Amino acid sequence: MYPSLDAKHPPGHEPVSAAPAAAPSSTPGYQLIRRNGAVTLFDASKIVVALTKAFLAVEGSSAAASRRVHDIVAELTDQIVAGLTRRADVGRTFHIEDVQDQVELALMRGEHHKVARAYVIYRAERARERAAAASTALPAATAALSMTTADGVRVPLDAARLEAVLAEATEGLADVSAAAILLETRRNLYDGISVEELGLAPILAARTLIETEPNYARVSARLLGDKLRREALSFLDGRPVQATQTEMAARYPDYFRAYLQRGIAEELIDPELGGFxxxxxxAALLPERDLQFDYLGLQTLYDRYFLHARGNRFELPQAFFMRVAMGLALREVDREARAIEFYLLLSSFDFMASTPTLFNAGTLRPQLSSCFLTTVPDDLDGIFKGIKDNALLAKYSGGLGNDWTRVRGLGAHIKGTNGESQGVVPFLKVANDTAIAVNQGGKRKGAVCAYLETWHVDIEEFLDLRKNTGDDRRRTHDMNTANWVPDLFMERVEADGPWTLFSPDETPELHDLTGPAFRAAYEAYEAKAARGEMKVSRQLRAIDLWRRMLTLLFETGHPWITFKDPCNIRSPQGHVGVVHSSNLCTEITLNTSNDEVAVCNLGSVNLLAHVTPEGLDRARLARTVTTAMRMLDNVIDINFYTIPEARRSNLRHRPVGLGIMGFQDALQVLRIPYGCDAAVRFADESMEAVSFHAISASCDLATERGRYPSFEGSLWSRGVLPIDSLELLSAARGRAAFDRSATLDWESLRQRVTITGLRNSNTMAIAPTATISNICGVSQSIEPAYQNLFVKSNMSGDFTVVNAALVRDLKARGLWDEVMVSDLKYYDGSVGPIDRVPDDLKALYATAFEIDTAWLIEAAARRQKWIDQAQSLNLYVANPSGRKLDETYRLAWKRGLKTTYYLRSRSATHVEKSTLKGTDGKLNAVSAVLAATSIAVPETAFGQACSINDPDCEACQ
Known part of the structure; x- marks a missing residue:
C-alpha cells in the first residue's frame, strides 16, 4: 500500500503522473547496498520519487497538492542526503535500510505524521514478509565474500575473526547477543567491502539494538575499540595490524612506548613526557578499563580528543588518560607516582578533568584552563584589546565571559571627537563575529557570553541582541548574553518602584559597588537625574523592565539572569577586587580588572561512583576530592597562558572549580525522586561533603606548597567559610537567615584554614559537564534527566540514549518489551503517561519537564550555601507563562542563588516517534512554540530556549 525505496511499483500503486521534485545535487562516490547484497551507485532521485508517491498517495494528486508536494519533497530529500553523508566515520556506503530510516526521521521532523505513519506500517509489513521468506543459506554466502585491503588487494573476508570480535564484545554483558549483531552485520556486507567498512559494519549493527537493550551501547563501544586498535597499531607499525582486546592487554606497554615516541616526533606530545x-x-596501564565505555563516550573521545596525525588516530583510551595524567604531574617531585595516581582516578571515571585539560595536557601548548573572565574598558584601545584577548583565549579551547558594563551608552558624549557614542551594541557585534572566526581548531566553536548591568542605558537594546528581527547589524546571533542584576533592582521590582538607566561614563563607581554602598550611590545619581544634572538617563517602571527581561529570555533564550550582589557579598576575594560578571556557563564568579583576567580550572566528581543504595561513600569521596584538588592546582603552574593578564591573575589567586556530575543517577541509586524533600536533603548532604573535603585538601596543599599570595584579608583568613558568608548576604538584604544546617566538623576546619591558609582562593564551581559526562556515561552535572529514551546530538553525531537504570527496573517487574519501547518513543521518553508503569517508577524516573522548577531551585540553594563560586543551573519550565517565569526567577533570587543558566521550555514537541533505529537523524526535542500569559510575547514569537541536544552547546566541559 505504500512506496518503498527499493521497489519498482509497490503493491496497490501505479506510477503517478505528477512530475516528482527535482533531485538534489548528486552525491558522487556513495554506494547503496541492496537487501540481496548487490551494490549500486547511490541515487538521491529515487528518494524523491518514493517521497512524491508517498505524499500523493496520502494527500491526493490535484495540481495544487502536486505543487505543494514538490517543494516539501525537495526539502526533505536534502535533509535525508545530508543526514546520510554528514558523518565522516560512516564511510561512503549505505544500506537501503539506513536510507529508509532517514526517510522516517525526516518525515517525523517535518511533522508529516500521516505520511510517516503509513510509511512505518508499510515497512513493517514488508519486513515481516522478508523474514518469512528468509533463506537459511545466508551464513555460507557471507563466508564466501571477499574484502579489499587498504592497498587495493582482494582477500577472503575473515568471518572467523568477525565472529571472535563479536563474541569478545558481548562477553560478560547481560541480555546481548553476538548472533543478533552478526545477523545485522551480514546485512551490510557485500563482496569487495573495504576493511574500513568491515570495521564499521558491526558497530552500526550493534547501534541499531541499543533502544531495546542499553548494554548494546557497551557492545558498540567495544567494537569501536577494535576499529580504533586497528587504526592506531597500523599507523604506528606502518603496516596493517589488528588485535583483539585480549591480545591488546599484553601489547599495551609496548604500544604505549611507541605511541609516546611517535607523538613526540609528530610534535603533538611534549618531549618532557619521554623523560618519565x-x-x-x-606497567600501571589497565587495558581492561577500555571496556567500561558506552558508545557515546568512546565515540566522543575518538572524534574530538584522541591525538591524530594525517587523519589517523593513534591514541588508545588508556594512553589518552595516561598522557593527561603525565601532563598534570610534570612539576611533581615523584612525578611517576603522581602520574599513576592521577591516571587511576581519571580512568576510573570517579573524576574527570574539563575538556581543555583533556585536549591539551601533555602537549606542546598545554592550555588547560576552562574559563576566562574579562572586563572591557571604555576606550577604543581597551575595547579592541578585549576583543583580541577573546580570540587568543578562545584559540586553545577557553570559554569566555566579558563584562561590558563600563562601555558608555548610546548618546553619551565622546570628548575626543565631540560626538555621540553609538553605545555598546556595535562592539558586541564585533565580539560575536570574532567568536565565530576562532573555532578552536575545529574542535568546537569559540564561545563567549557578554554581561551587562541592569542600570546601563543600553540594557533594552542588549535584551534584543538575540532576536531574529530588526537591524541585523545590531544583533549577535551567536553570542550568549546575560543580565548582571543588582539586588536593588529586584527590590524595586518587588515594590513596583521606578528604575533609572544611566550611562557608565557619568556613573563610573556603580560598576564596582555592591550591596548597601551600591544603593547609596545609585539613589544619589537618581536624585541628580531628577534635578536634570545627568546628560544621559531614562526612568521606567522596574516591573516593566523585569517583564521585558523575562519575555526576551523566553522568546530568545537570552539574556540569562545572574545576580551581582550574592556573587560579590559572598566572594572570598572581595578584599582585592570585584566580580563584574560570570563566565560562559554562569558557574565562575571571580574578580576582573584592567590588570587581571580571571581564570578558572575545572573538573567534576562523578557522584554516581560515590553512592551505594545505603548512601554516600564518604571515604571514597574524600580520596577522590583530595587527588582531584591536587590535579586542579597543578593546572595553574603548568598552564600555557596566551595573555599576561590571565597568568598574573591565576598565579596570584590560584582559583579552581571542583564540581559534580551524575547527580540524578545518584538519586536513582538511592531510590529518591528528584522532586521531593529527600532530594533537596541529598543535594545539601552531598555538596557539604564535597565542600568539606575540597577546602580541607586546599588547606593540605597550603601546608605543602604555601598559601595563595592574596590570602591575607580574604574571607578565608577571617574564618568566614562559604557556609558562614550566607550571614553576610542575609545582613546586606535585611532578610531572614538562609538555611545553615550542617553535619560535619566545620569548626575544626575553620581553625585550620585561618592558621594554615588555603592554596586556592576558590575551590568549587558546578559546570555543565556537557561532554565529560558523556565520556563517563553519567547524567549531566546536576541536571534532571532530559528523557529516558532519546537521540542525543553533539559534534560527534547522533546517539540513541536509553536510561539503563529504568530498563533494569522495568525488567525486574516484567515490563520491558517492544510495546514499552514503542510507548517511550511515543511519549517522548517519559514513563508518566504509560499506565502500566507503577507510580513509584514514574516518580523516580520523572523527566526534566515533569519536575516542578521550584525543586531545582531549592536543591540548588542548598548546594549554593557550600560553594564559594556558583553553579550552572538550567531551569526547565514545561508550560511557561508570565506568572510562572516571574515566580521562578524571583524564587531563585530570594533563595540566594548567584546565577541561573538556560531557560529550557517546551510545549508541543515533535519527537521522531517512528524509529530511533537510524541514529544519524538529529532529534531536537525541545522546540518550544509557546505563548506566555501575563508577559507580552508577540503572536509570531517562538520559544528559542537552548536545545538539550544542540551540537554547538558544549559549554565549558
Missing part, C-alpha cells in the same frame, strides 16, 4: 620512567608508567 616509561617502564613504570606503562
Amino acid at each position: 620512567d616509561l617502564a613504570r608508567i606503562a
